[in-house]
Amino acid sequence: MSTASDRSDVGAGPGSDFWVNAYRQMLRIRLFEEQVNELYTRALMPGLAHLYSGEEAIAVGICEALTNEDYITSTHRGHGHCLAKGASPDKMFAELLGKEAGYCRGKGGSMHIADFDTGNLGANAIVGGSIGIATGAAFSAKHLKNGRVAVCFFGEGALGQGLLYEELNIAQLWKLPVIYVCENNCYNEYTHYSETTAGDICARAAAFGVLTEMVDGQDVRAVNAAANKLVERARAGAGPAFLLCNTYRYTGHHVGDINREYYRSKAEEQTWKTTRDPIQMHGAWMIEAGIADAAAIEAIEAEVRAEMKTAVDFAVAAPYPGPEEVEMHVYA
Amino acid sequence: MSTASDRSDVGAGPGSDFWVNAYRQMLRIRLFEEQVNELYTRALMPGLAHLYSGEEAIAVGICEALTNEDYITSTHRGHGHCLAKGASPDKMFAELLGKEAGYCRGKGGSMHIADFDTGNLGANAIVGGSIGIATGAAFSAKHLKNGRVAVCFFGEGALGQGLLYEELNIAQLWKLPVIYVCENNCYNEYTHYSETTAGDICARAAAFGVLTEMVDGQDVRAVNAAANKLVERARAGAGPAFLLCNTYRYTGHHVGDINREYYRSKAEEQTWKTTRDPIQMHGAWMIEAGIADAAAIEAIEAEVRAEMKTAVDFAVAAPYPGPEEVEMHVYA
Amino acid sequence: MPDAIKRELTFAQAVREALAEEMRRDTRVCILGEDVAEAGTPFKVLSGLVEEFGTERVLDTPISEAGFTGLAVGAAMTGLRPVVDIMFGDFLTLTMDQMVNQAAKIHYMSGGKWKVPMVLRTTLGATRRSAAQHSQSLHAWLCHVPGLKVVIPSTPYDAKGLLKTAIRDENPVIFFEDKMMHHKLKGPVPAEEYTIPLGVADIKRVGTDITLVGTSSMVQVALGAADLLAEIGISAEVVDPRTLWPLDEKTLIESAKKTSRAIVIDEGYHRYGVTAELASVIAEGAFYSLDGPVLRMGAMHIPIPFSPPLEDLTVATPRTVFEAARKLCGKR
Amino acid sequence: MPDAIKRELTFAQAVREALAEEMRRDTRVCILGEDVAEAGTPFKVLSGLVEEFGTERVLDTPISEAGFTGLAVGAAMTGLRPVVDIMFGDFLTLTMDQMVNQAAKIHYMSGGKWKVPMVLRTTLGATRRSAAQHSQSLHAWLCHVPGLKVVIPSTPYDAKGLLKTAIRDENPVIFFEDKMMHHKLKGPVPAEEYTIPLGVADIKRVGTDITLVGTSSMVQVALGAADLLAEIGISAEVVDPRTLWPLDEKTLIESAKKTSRAIVIDEGYHRYGVTAELASVIAEGAFYSLDGPVLRMGAMHIPIPFSPPLEDLTVATPRTVFEAARKLCGKR
Numbered sequence A, B: 001m002s003t004a005s006d007r008s009d010v011g012a013g014p015g016s017d018f019w020v021n022a023y024r025q026m027l028r029i030r031l032f033e034e035q036v037n038e039l040y041t042r043a044l045m046p047g048l049a050h051l052y053s054g055e056e057a058i059a060v061g062i063c064e065a066l067t068n069e070d071y072i073t074s075t076h077r078g079h080g081h082c083l084a085k086g087a088s089p090d091k092m093f094a095e096l097l098g099k100e101a102g103y104c105r106g107k108g109g110s111m112h113i114a115d116f117d118t119g120n121l122g123a124n125a126i127v128g129g130s131i132g133i134a135t136g137a138a139f140s141a142k143h144l145k146n147g148r149v150a151v152c153f154f155g156e157g158a159l160g161q162g163l164l165y166e167e168l169n170i171a172q173l174w175k176l177p178v179i180y181v182c183e184n185n186c187y188n189e190y191t192h193y194s195e196t197t198a199g200d201i202c203a204r205a206a207a208f209g210v211l212t213e214m215v216d217g218q219d220v221r222a223v224n225a226a227a228n229k230l231v232e233r234a235r236a237g238a239g240p241a242f243l244l245c246n247t248y249r250y251t252g253h254h255v256g257d258i259n260r261e262y263y264r265s266k267a268e269e270q271t272w273k274t275t276r277d278p279i280q281m282h283g284a285w286m287i288e289a290g291i292a293d294a295a296a297i298e299a300i301e302a303e304v305r306a307e308m309k310t311a312v313d314f315a316v317a318a319p320y321p322g323p324e325e326v327e328m329h330v331y332a
Numbered sequence C, D: 001m002p003d004a005i006k007r008e009l010t011f012a013q014a015v016r017e018a019l020a021e022e023m024r025r026d027t028r029v030c031i032l033g034e035d036v037a038e039a040g041t042p043f044k045v046l047s048g049l050v051e052e053f054g055t056e057r058v059l060d061t062p063i064s065e066a067g068f069t070g071l072a073v074g075a076a077m078t079g080l081r082p083v084v085d086i087m088f089g090d091f092l093t094l095t096m097d098q099m100v101n102q103a104a105k106i107h108y109m110s111g112g113k114w115k116v117p118m119v120l121r122t123t124l125g126a127t128r129r130s131a132a133q134h135s136q137s138l139h140a141w142l143c144h145v146p147g148l149k150v151v152i153p154s155t156p157y158d159a160k161g162l163l164k165t166a167i168r169d170e171n172p173v174i175f176f177e178d179k180m181m182h183h184k185l186k187g188p189v190p191a192e193e194y195t196i197p198l199g200v201a202d203i204k205r206v207g208t209d210i211t212l213v214g215t216s217s218m219v220q221v222a223l224g225a226a227d228l229l230a231e232i233g234i235s236a237e238v239v240d241p242r243t244l245w246p247l248d249e250k251t252l253i254e255s256a257k258k259t260s261r262a263i264v265i266d267e268g269y270h271r272y273g274v275t276a277e278l279a280s281v282i283a284e285g286a287f288y289s290l291d292g293p294v295l296r297m298g299a300m301h302i303p304i305p306f307s308p309p310l311e312d313l314t315v316a317t318p319r320t321v322f323e324a325a326r327k328l329c330g331k332r
């Protein structure tokens, strides 16, 4: 999320620091996920994980429009949201490995990382499962008049869950400050979304009277512009919004989903990766706009790589929780 | 529902017999409900019941577009649908009184009347609870290629249930022969629907690509015309439809809901009853169109009153199921 | 309960008073549900609250049980203390994902960081002629889920004291009210503030020959049976666990050890329900003191029939408990 | 099971073969679920079926558990025999209304007129590092609901024979598969057609000193414990109920009467679950033969943690069962 200094120039549109930071944030997510895949491949990570690679512009574009106090809810594919909202990779990796130093003391794992300090109400392994939680956070914000906004991230697969429509209705009736962000990465697991999604996605939200927009989810500036508008509107009390972000998942549904050709072609993947990559595109724009040069970009990458390496090493070395932990935190 | 002879003249639009029958069917529902209220007032009926009075044109207009083999699912306010689909009042009253001669041997009661012989898959006491069932019946029809159509009746309160949207999506994806009939009688229990329903009702269904129409639910001819079109279209394999019928509930949410002024005015009720009554309006039209005269209409009323009286007497006199029944029919 | 309390309240009044007091004490407490405001629920339990606290704190929702329950989870995480009203316990089916996969697990999954201080009030109990979808007692399901607490009061006094504690608890608490007790059961309730801790059983009647463990509605049944047993010289102790989780095992076991015989009576379905757990706890804990097997009396293991003579067979009565107890005590 | 069967199948293969055979035998059988077709489910249990039976009979659904389960209820009522695939048993939460308020009750509520011959296949079991929302064993809930049948096989042989019976049953049947057994457990399965009736327990190992009742995954655990017990001279009998409803009480009770001691082991949460019912049945039925209390070993009563060393503590193992049994038998 943005810091006070980043946002000082919001009036005139974000300044160059802001966009360099956005670049860095996207790269952090990409390289975080690279490490996750590596941990999986090296059999160091228990269970599975769902990588966010390819979708970085959404989490970053949105979260840079939020303050630390704003809330987000996330999904099984949640590492990107978590990082973008301000979490640190060392405690995330520790969580992924089930270590006590993790955000949830190792009890949550990849699909349940939550971070109290950055307003991350948690990843969620139930498709659509967090839509009520985000709406409730917005309800609190309105009730407590604290000016916060809640963002609910979900994949287009969650359009199949009735809960979404129940919450859209309530949020609009009560004018709650919540933004529903649909990340359409074209696939529900191993099935193309067109086989599971009838009609028009935006029309579904608009039918409830909810302000609805669609944006190129690979373009961090476009996402951020839309987010700024919708967030400010929600903060001002004008009610919820729905933002459809079109994007693509670079890798398998989860780590280990390697043989994908029965459900999508390598060519399709290649096209997205080579012509629509959010990080490449943003980097190119920064250079063109004179915000950063190739050397600066390389320096960022080196820094981020080092950061991720340190974070992974920390997590790998960290101890597991002791057996006494198992019965702790069932009740508050 | 219609008989073969009724439908012989469908090509040229329904004939006069058809409309006289429709009148009779509406009146049967009205007078059936009168008796239900009477049974309640006389403390002869266990529990509660939700009267359909005022909404008759919908059940009749729709069911007259169906064959006996077509399916319907119904709601807690289900007497009208049940009668319109062809059930006989004696077994219905018996069911309402918990008697063995009832459609469900007394085990279902008002909110669960089902009639195998007329394709009535059952009333349902869960708001929105039958939307899956109707969709599944349409799935069977398509799978078995038996040309049947399923109609799902529900109140506008069911627009709050996420299940509706899950089923609209599936029905449209799979082009199932199902018609979703939303009876908007303006109230969810004691709350005006505008307080619970954001946005635009028709847009909600249309967003899924489902063909959507709105009709005056007090006008049996308008309902029937719409139903004919949508049913034939579904039968032809063109997929589901959504029909919004605007109507009004004349009495309380349930029998015994007498003091209603805190949620709606007597004037509002009066206006609907005196200016928008489906039976009166249809009767007046029949006279005007020369289909029936006042005497014929009076004769119908006398017949129907007699029918209902006989049916009630039958039910009141009928025995309760014996104690051995209680454990029967848990499993097939 | 202190002796000689003069003031008598109905069960519904006690519930309402608990809510009103807690809402005065803590502005974070708010009520969400269908027809909870002006209508005060169909059971009229909440009448008057909206007048005192306004529609910002007593909110009529759409008919979206999953939706507003999920919203309450998020609201509870972010600073409010919502009390959700699920009209009939049968509709818990629709809230299970939000209660079980979300509310119950969030504290644990987040390693103790997020909390979900919410109450879900709902009903249980048959014999209201409401048929199979409005008569269930599904509390066993919630008891089975770690992370939830389950309160099941049997008197106005307990209801008030336990509800106040539930609202102040930091965890999701399900509060079950027998719908037949709301207006029919009156009892002493002091005007002075008091609370009752969760996890403390109450001996409703002291006895020496047999222990009757009853829950909710079945406490009165057990007391009735105890009266009948007294007539034939059998002294029955009636134990009310009051909360099923946490469970006061010790009091149950001690009583059974003292009397050497026990019957457990609950209104949930007979098999795989609450009676099984309580009977197991006693059978294990008092094994060496028991003179006979611990007997269980749940609701008949069938869907609840509508027909009154059948429905009345499904639930334990003072007479059936008396018969079972007499036999267990070896008396004719 | 006949002796000396040569052919070995994995649990997943046995399930798939049962489905394939029944689909060949009866064209009314069809499969509905997420990614069941080309992907053959994430667990690859259904691989190959869509190739043989086509997408008309093996249907990929949207992520709408309530939606397609409800659809299956209606389809079952109207002539099909759907087999629903709920990927993780944790998602049963979303289907409860359709299974409990609809499927389970329709036959009874309609007085025996409508039937719901459907199967819902789902998974149970922890230790897969899938964390709290993907590791539950919620079968106790379904067992608690009259009108449903619950099958919980422990071997490939049982899985095949019981699934075939379930598909032919006229009632809604829930079929639980331990996800860790799918590919890890192999066992003999004859090539010839066979079925296994519901309601017949199987003695997996004959013994004289103690009865170990195990379900699903816990049968192997019980057998492992029996091996360890044999080493110290304790002869354990391992009883597998195979179906929890109907329940073969007689075999359980007879075994406990014979051995005079019993432990019940199940992977559901410890409290208010399956172990309570089975223990109660035995404690009551074998009361006068028992030398010690019936012990229960469910999953720890906590949300399942992600962290491997913690997760491994939550479920019974051959070693923990061995320790409990040894103590119960009075050995050190």
Ligand SMILES: Cc1ncc(C[n+]2csc(CCOP(=O)(O)OP(=O)(O)O)c2C)c(N)n1
Binding pocket: A050, A076, A077, A125, A126, A127, A128, A154, A155, A156, A157, A158, A185, A187, A188, A189, A249, A253, D034, D063, D065, D087, D091, D094
């Ligand atoms: C209620 C529920 N149903 C099914 C699943 C299994 N599942 C996990 S991810 C997934 C696909 C989700 O697709 P989408 O929402 O588009 O998110 P993406 O994975 O593409 O980010 C499914 C079906 C689940 N976790 N929860």
Ligand SMILES: Cc1ncc(C[n+]2csc(CCOP(=O)(O)OP(=O)(O)O)c2C)c(N)n1
Binding pocket: B050, B076, B077, B125, B126, B127, B128, B154, B155, B156, B157, B158, B185, B187, B188, B189, B249, B253, C034, C063, C065, C087, C091, C094
């Ligand atoms: C899932 C569920 N929630 C709540 C109820 C209680 N209830 C019964 S009828 C009703 C209002 C229904 O309104 P609507 O759908 O408009 O039907 P109408 O009564 O107007 O015909 C409610 C809330 C219920 N039966 N089922």
Ligand SMILES: [Mg+2]
Binding pocket: A155, A156, A157, A183, A184, A185, A186, A187, A188, A189
């Ligand atoms: Mg997707």
Ligand SMILES: [Mg+2]
Binding pocket: B155, B156, B157, B183, B184, B185, B186, B187, B188, B189
């Ligand atoms: Mg209505």
